[in-house]
Amino acid sequence: SYELTQPPSVSVSPGQTARITCSGDALPKKYAYWYQQKSGQAPVLVIYEDSERPSGIPERFSGSSSGTMATLTISGAQVEDEADYYCYSKDSSGHHRVFGGGTKLTVL
Amino acid sequence: EVQLVESGGGLVQPGGSLRLSCAASGFTFSSYEMNWVRQAPGKGLEWVSYISSSGSAIYYTDSVMGRFTISRDNAKNSLFLQMNSLRAEDTAIYYCARENPTGDIQDWGQGTLVTVSS
Numbered sequence: 001s002y003e004l005t006q007p008p009s010v011s012v013s014p015g016q017t018a019r020i021t022c023s024g025d026a027l028p029k030k031y032a033y034w035y036q037q038k039s040g041q042a043p044v045l046v047i048y049e050d051s052e053r054p055s056g057i058p059e060r061f062s063g064s065s066s067g068t069m070a071t072l073t074i075s076g077a078q079v080e081d082e083a084d085y086y087c088y089s090k091d092s093s094g095h096h097r098v099f100g101g102g103t104k105l106t107v108l
Numbered sequence: 109e110v111q112l113v114e115s116g117g118g119l120v121q122p123g124g125s126l127r128l129s130c131a132a133s134g135f136t137f138s139s140y141e142m143n144w145v146r147q148a149p150g151k152g153l154e155w156v157s158y159i160s161s162s163g164s165a166i167y168y169t170d171s172v173m174g175r176f177t178i179s180r181d182n183a184k185n186s187l188f189l190q191m192n193s194l195r196a197e198d199t200a201i202y203y204c205a206r207e208n209p210t211g212d213i214q215d216w217g218q219g220t221l222v223t224v225s226s
Contacts, residue, residue, distance in 0.1 A: 001169070001170050031211055033211070033212045033213075035153070037153070042203065042216040042217075042218065042219065043153065043213075043216060045212050045213070045214045048208075048210050048211070048212040048214075049210055049211070049212075052210075054214065084152070086152065086153050088153075088155075088212070088213070090211070095158075095165075095167045096155070096158075096167055096169065097143065097155040097158060097167075098155055099145075099152060099153040099154060099155055100152075101152050102152040102153070
């Protein structure tokens with residue numbers, strides 16, 4: 001079955017840039033999406049279609065994709081950005097959806 | 109305002125069955141593809157199943173194939189997940205999730221907890 005691979009954890013100091021990667025064989029042909037999930041809450045979409053930002057999401061969140069890797073970048077990370085982040089995409093058939101394993105972002 | 113309200117979770121013994129429901133409101137339900145997504149305690153998000161707007165296309169993650177059945181009733185704005193032969197590893201919060209035309213899931217229910225234990 002198709003898998004998306006993320007690092008388990010990323011740690012930055014406030015104001016630094018945090019980068020979270022997601023690798024998958026189908027990413028050259030399938031969009032990546034990114035979700036933020038804080039403890040006890042439902043996920044929130046922060047990036048769609050590789051690099052688009054939904055309304056209400058701060059400009060410090062950006063996304064990119066090249067080859068088999070997608071990247072979520074948080075420029076000037078803030079303490080309130082501490083959360084679990086998940087990438088999401090589809091397999092090459094476009095039928096099966098899949099989440100990455102998640103990355104715990106620590107900002108301190 | 110989009111609302112998705114799940115129900116039907118609870119405690120069930122291994123091998124047992126449960127039927128989850130999701131009541132949708134605030135949008136034209138029949139126009140949207142829908143998904144079930146689950147999250148085991150302390151674990152990551154896992155996509156479970158997809159159903160097209162008309163119900164003609166259905167997909168499952170490998171681990172639930174043959175045990176779970178997704179369905180919908182567009183006349184009643186409802187999504188369902190019939191879960192049979194439940195296992196301990198099916199223990200999770202189950203979310204009903206609306207898929208946008210852009211392919212993302214932007215709207216989630218509050219989730220319903222399914223616990224499989226003897």
